[in-house]
Amino acid sequence: MNRYGIDIWGKRYFEIDNGKVIVNHKSKPAIIDIVKKVREKGLSGPLLMRFPHLVQKQISFLYDTFSKVQKEFDYKGSFNAVFPLKVNQYPGFVKNLVKLGKRYNYGLEAGSKPELILAMTYNNIGAPITVNGFKDNEMIVLGFLAAKMGHNITLTIEGINELESIVENVKNFDGIVPNIGLRIRLHSSGIGIWAKSGGINSKFGLTSSELISAIEILKKNSLLSSFKMIHFHIGSQIEDIAPLKKALREAGNIFAELKKMGAKNLTSINLGGGLAVEYSQNEDSYHKNYSLEEYANDVVYLLQDIAKRKNVDEPDIFIESGRYIAAPHAVLIAPVLELFSKEYTQKLLRLKEKNPPLVSELYDLYKDMNKKNALEFLHDSLDHMESLLTLFDLGYIDLEDRSNTEILVNLIIEKAIKLLKDKNHKELLSIQDRVQEKYLLNFSLFQSLPDNWGLKQNFPVMPLSKLDEANKRSASLWDITCDSDGEISFDIKNPLFLHDVNLEEEDYFLAFFLVGAYQETMGMRHNLFAHPTEVSIEISEDSFDIDNIVESNNILQILNEIGYSKNEVINIINEKIENSLKEKKEIEMTKDMVEIFLKDNGYLKTDIIQPDFFKENK
Numbered sequence: 055m056n057r058y059g060i061d062i063w064g065k066r067y068f069e070i071d072n073g074k075v076i077v078n079h080k081s082k083p084a085i086i087d088i089v090k091k092v093r094e095k096g097l098s099g100p101l102l103m104r105f106p107h108l109v110q111k112q113i114s115f116l117y118d119t120f121s122k123v124q125k126e127f128d129y130k131g132s133f134n135a136v137f138p139l140k141v142n143q144y145p146g147f148v149k150n151l152v153k154l155g156k157r158y159n160y161g162l163e164a165g166s167k168p169e170l171i172l173a174m175t176y177n178n179i180g181a182p183i184t185v186n187g188f189k190d191n192e193m194i195v196l197g198f199l200a201a202k203m204g205h206n207i208t209l210t211i212e213g214i215n216e217l218e219s220i221v222e223n224v225k226n227f228d229g230i231v232p233n234i235g236l237r238i239r240l241h242s243s244g245i246g247i248w249a250k251s252g253g254i255n256s257k258f259g260l261t262s263s264e265l266i267s268a269i270e271i272l273k274k275n276s277l278l279s280s281f282k283m284i285h286f287h288i289g290s291q292i293e294d295i296a297p298l299k300k301a302l303r304e305a306g307n308i309f310a311e312l313k314k315m316g317a318k319n320l321t322s323i324n325l326g327g328g329l330a331v332e333y334s335q336n337e338d339s340y341h342k343n344y345s346l347e348e349y350a351n352d353v354v355y356l357l358q359d360i361a362k363r364k365n366v367d368e369p370d371i372f373i374e375s376g377r378y379i380a381a382p383h384a385v386l387i388a389p390v391l392e393l394f395s396k397e398y399t400q401k402l403l404r405l406k407e408k409n410p411p412l413v414s415e416l417y418d419l420y421k422d423m424n425k426k427n428a429l430e431f432l433h434d435s436l437d438h439m440e441s442l443l444t445l446f447d448l449g450y451i452d453l454e455d456r457s458n459t460e461i462l463v464n465l466i467i468e469k470a471i472k473l474l475k476d477k478n479h480k481e482l483l484s485i486q487d488r489v490q491e492k493y494l495l496n497f498s499l500f501q502s503l504p505d506n507w508g509l510k511q512n513f514p515v516m517p518l519s520k521l522d523e524a525n526k527r528s529a530s531l532w533d534i535t536c537d538s539d540g541e542i543s544f545d546i547k548n549p550l551f552l553h554d555v556n557l558e559e560e561d562y563f564l565a566f567f568l569v570g571a572y573q574e575t576m577g578m579r580h581n582l583f584a585h586p587t588e589v590s591i592e593i594s595e596d597s598f599d600i601d602n603i604v605e606s607n608n609i610l611q612i613l614n615e616i617g618y619s620k621n622e623v624i625n626i627i628n629e630k631i632e633n634s635l636k637e638k639k640e641i642e643m644t645k646d647m648v649e650i651f652l653k654d655n656g657y658l659k660t661d662i663i664q665p666d667f668f669k670e671n672k
């Protein structure tokens with residue numbers, strides 16, 4: 055049985071039971087049962103399912119792990135964390151996060167003015183706010199206002215000009231100054247596709263000489279006592295622990311040096327984010343080489359060691375890991391709309407009295423295929439297909455012959471897969487590329503998995519049911535955009551095998567896991583497909599509740615978002631209907647029908663429009 059790597063990426067948050075994927079919490083519901091309940095409410099199309107208890111688990115695991123390690127090392131500094139809003143700013147996630155984080159004093163990180171406003175609005179008073187990224191004078195004023203509102207806020211300076219802007223503003227806010235942090239530029243850098251945030255050539259941070267000037271400016275303006283934190287961030291999804299250790303040594307020594315230069319209130323080191331998520335579905339290709347325990351051990355050990363050697367107090371630790379906290383909580387569920395080869399059934403064969411010899415041979419191969427010869431016959435049929443397609447291009451066979459060829463080859467593939475199903479996948483593997491099935495999924499890759507499109511990031515994907523049945527179809531996945539990049543192709547190194555299903559008889563859903571970080575706001579409206587319908591699932595001891603339903607934006611809303619006036623669209627359509635039809639009743643009915651479409655979302659529906667629809671509107 056194929057477990058789709060659930061034991062690698064699933065963290066035991068999800069399990070397989072009775073052929074279905076279940077949520078391993080309290081009443082352990084099967085995800086497909088939740089999907090059915092949601093669809094009973096008339097919500098079809100792709101579905102983003104949030105599990106608040108997984109946010110809770112990630113937060114407590116982070117705090118508990120650090121707390122345990124700090125005790126073991128008898129570490130004197132405190133541990134603090136903030137959630138970087140850029141990773142997921144959606145209300146369905148953030149409001150829940152601040153509620154769950156309250157008991158830990160979990161804070162928020164902001165990298166832009168809108169994010170800072172979000173933090174000022176929703177962060178628990180007293181929990182830390184850190185502000186990174188480029189700041190104009192307005193953003194710095196916002197920081198002062200946040201401090202005035204009672205927030206425990208630290209503005210991390212990315213350049214000397216930002217420091218000057220703070221100095222300017224002090225006089226406007228008699229006595230209230232936000233904490234000041236300095237982002238340091240390290241020699242060590244991250245690795246991988248997100249590495250540009252760290253390293254000596256990175257976009258952010260102060261060089262050694264800028265750090266010295268910053269201290270001088272702070273001293274001159276009597277602001278040194280507000281300088282509390284140094285900050286670095288070497289990149290996202292740090293899969294190898296080694297560069298992080300290097301960065302910690304560098305930062306630890308800078309911390310000690312700055313303290314020696316008189317920064318008495320400098321108490322904190324902020325390690326930024328970067329904790330990696332294991333996205334791999336394949337034992338041969340783990341994405342990361344460390345656990346949270348190892349990470350915490352390294353941080354605490356190295357910072358303690360440097361503090362001891364340089365004779366300074368052990369720093370308070372801040373971390374800003376976002377991906378690690380947010381990724382597991384959301385699952386994207388996409389209904390399968392179609393298997394492309396399903397049009398190729400035996401009853402559609404139009405064999406003639408006299409067929410081209412290769413077509414007759416294909417037919418014989420199909421009929422005579424058995425367990426022993428299956429692979430050989432399959433190879434032969436694929437060769438015959440190539441020849442027949444060439445013959446068609448040269449004008450020697452007609453469209454009916456070509457259609458018979460396509461149908462027979464597909465029937466042969468299906469039969470071969472059935473006959474070989476007890477054998478090892480490896481036998482089939484050599485030709486998987488050529489016998490793959492295309493699964494059409496009701497979702498947009500650009501909207502819902504932008505990192506797959508832009509960075510080829512793998513997200514674990516698996517069917518929600520039939521997991522106790524043989525899955526022998528090598529699969530490529532296609533979204534419903536009109537863009538050939540909307541595809542997750544079959545990858546022989548990381549092969550995906552799915553089931554043969556008859557969609558007329560049963561639904562088949564695929565779920566993409568670990569999509570809770572970065573995908574939502576980075577998703578784009580290619581072809582005008584909107585953010586999918588989202589729901590939060592609260593699981594109790596005996597059941598589950600579907601909360602916070604946010605329906606996917608309808609067509610009018612989407613058009614409005616890109617600048618069309620809703621009224622103008624409706625008016626112009628109505629005018630055209632009025633101008634082309636005569637009867638009043640006919641006009642009203644047509645308008646009503648168009649309006650129904652305008653108020654629905656743009657994802658595909660599998661239901662046929664019932665006759666009632668036309669009657670009701672008569």
Ligand SMILES: *Cc1c(COP(=O)(O)O)cnc(C)c1O
Nearest residue numbers: 287290291327328374375376377
């Ligand atoms: C993006 C970012 C983070 C979050 O990184 P993750 O990889 O999601 O943990 C933290 N801090 C800063 C400054 C960032 O820019």
